Amino acid sequence: MCGIIAIFDREGSPLLAEAAVKELSSRMTSRGPDHSAVHCRPTYALGHERLSIMDPSPHAHQPLVGASLGVPALDGLAAVVNGEIYNFRALLASPEVAALDAPPVTGSDSEVVLHLARAYGPDPANWVPRLHGMFALVVVDETTGEYVAARDSVGIKPLYMGTTADGRVMFASELKAIHDNCEKVQLFPPGHFYTKAGGFVRFYEPRWDTDDMGGLPPVKDEEVRDSLIEAVRLRMMSDVPYGALLSGGLDSCITCSVMKKLAEEQGIDFHSPGLPKGKLFHTFTVGMGNSPDIMAARAMAKVLGTEHHERIFTPEEALSLIPTIVYRSETYEPELLRSCIPNYFLAELASKYVKMVLTGEGADELFSGYQYFFDAPTDDGGAALQKENRRIFSHLHQANLLRADRMTMSHGLEARVPFLDTTFVDIAMRIDPDRKVIKDGRIEKQMLRDLFSSAEYGLPNALLYRTKAMQCEGVGSNWVEVIQAHCEAQVSDEEFEAAQSKTNPPATKEECYYRRIFDAHFPRMDHFVHVWEGGCRSGGATWQSKRYTRAGLIDPNSVNHELQASV
Structure with missing residues (x-):
């Protein structure tokens, strides 16, 4: 990197x-x-x-x-x-x-x-x-x-x-x-x-990226699982110590579980010479105290037996970093910036121990993992859902992957993303989309959860079936509310009104604050910054979401779980 x-x-x-x-x-x-x-x-x-x-x-x-x-x-x-x-x-x-x-x-x-x-x-x-x-x-x-x-x-x-x-x-x-x-x-x-x-x-024109997937070969469950395991194996190629980012969400838990399984099979030593070998490998998580991610990751790390590290931050130290984060990320996209800040802390922590980490990025785009997919049509064979997966997948380089790259590289840390291995993507996107639809008692990413539910992967049920939390909610249920209130206090009514003449005019004072910082660093460079339609990922879907809006998750407490001390 x-x-x-x-x-x-x-x-x-x-x-x-x-x-x-x-x-x-x-x-x-x-x-x-x-x-x-x-x-x-x-x-x-x-x-x-x-x-x-x-x-x-x-x-x-x-x-x-x-x-x-x-x-x-x-x-x-x-x-x-x-x-x-x-x-x-x-x-x-x-x-x-x-x-x-x-x-x-x-x-x-x-x-x-x-x-x-x-x-x-x-x-x-x-x-x-x-x-x-x-x-x-x-x-x-x-x-x-x-x-x-x-x-x-x-x-x-x-x-x-x-x-x-x-x-x-x-x-x-x-x-x-x-x-x-x-x-x-x-x-x-x-x-x-x-x-x-x-x-x-x-040069990359996958056959699945069309409205008609007819004629594509069917996908077997074991093909999905085996391909992901191979993708993780490929990304364990390194001549230096490495570990994993562990949020305690499904995707990072699966990634870490597979890493452990492969390490034990291949006798891999993750640590530098001279470091103790009592733990399997390094894992890292970030959040505010007792947050959903902190507590879930702590539980998973205990199951895995990793050398686990936590970065617990306060709102005050996070808010002071906003100008730095805008400069580092080179964007003013609000939904993205809310999660960039905790990622910055996380990368800073991990870089003290390793030079490379694996992450769970990309799984939600492949398996319809975000909460707004609960509102997707259930009677069209998964057509609307597949179209939405393709849409948000096509923007990954301007969203999740931009965040993952900029925040890790701000601290000289490499992030690898096995879920976005092109061989695995080709398989995951050819799965019958009706199997990904949230209906008949299923939850989001039900298929992926079931594929790794056997005892050999060691995922506790509380984590295997944990509700999806975007990082800006997982790091603390009230984090989005805190950052929005702070940003709005920085912008006058006059500044907000004047900003309406800009490209991608800000709809809120939070967005206006980010835009002011961006324009100061990168004048005339606002034209290619991607902003989600409607100001959030769900805003461009063909259905209206009752769960997620431009302001964030309607019910932030929905991501809380039984592993937290009291919620």
Whole structure:
């Protein structure tokens, strides 16, 4: 996990000077606190802020430059990569790459990008779709002057593209690195690659993402379970200590349970040399005292036998962080920012012990997990529900994944998301949607709960069938109310009225406060910030929710449970 920047400009441009590139790249230092370097040439420059996960030795530092690696077959190529390529060993062993007769010289998964670019030639359609993982990358071929930028299928890793009228093109992991040097900035769309000749080309077009799923093969229960277990296994690839974020919700409990099962089967040691091995691995949770998440996670950690850590915060310290969170997250989306703050605390805690964590992000988009799905139609065979899953899945890169990336990378921590493994997503989205409809006594994500209900996974019933809580409710039933009251007190009636002329005009003073902070940091950059229709995730559904509105959950106490001291 890292921060990358790439600049393409005319020869002699001051932006390509080493000092200039270093300054822009340094704005993302928190993404990669282990090493910083740039590679500058007459018409382009690459910068990289490294968080060392695979092959943490200096030999694997980026930018990756073929000539510097001492591999003649890779001469002329250079690249910067952010993310993890989980199938890199299989790709290096493929006949096409093996024919280069250029064995890898590092243990980094990123190096495979150079080998693929050389083995498959100038058309990225021949190799980018082969990458299995989370990534944002730029590869340059100095011999031709061509370059390719690409972003993973789901948008787990961020990438922005900026342009100017005189032909400058810039790519970066975060907006803050390029916004003040570009006239136009846009989000690089997930599942696409970009070249000068062809522009944006979509390489991820799953067959399930249509209104008609007829003809797709049926899905068996064991296929769903086995695929998720494999997705977790792939994400346990690491050369450094790691753990998991454990909210005590279904998705994180399943993730941690599978991690434990795999660790015991494979004899994995999660801890650094010299650390005690009394506990299985590190888990982390965040919330206010006696909150639903704190108490549920505490119970699950006890069942798992993990080295468990809690970050209990007060409203006062959280509210003081709002300006920092807006700058770090690079958004003014209200529903998102309410949960970014506790995530920031959580990542800060985890980064003191590990460099990488697994999380449960994405399950709610695949299995209709949010509470507003209780209001979905029950007599249409799951058609409306499937359409809604597709809609919110398509926005993950602007919502949950933006939060997960920015808050963890604010503390040099990598987050991996097994539920969003593309193989698993393809299976989960092909499940008969009628099985996900909340009816006939089912609760949300009933199928997923049942798949992991056997004793071998060890999930207590109180957690296995716990009501879904979005993090902004799970960290404390009154957290949303507290943050809204604070924000509204910061905005006058006059300021709120004046803000109505803006793009995505704020509907509340809470939203207006976030917008003021964003505009101060990122002037003219408000146009591509995604704001949910109706101001909340449920606002764009084809049905009206009785449970969730722009202001939050109608009944915050509905997420309380029996494991809390008294509720």
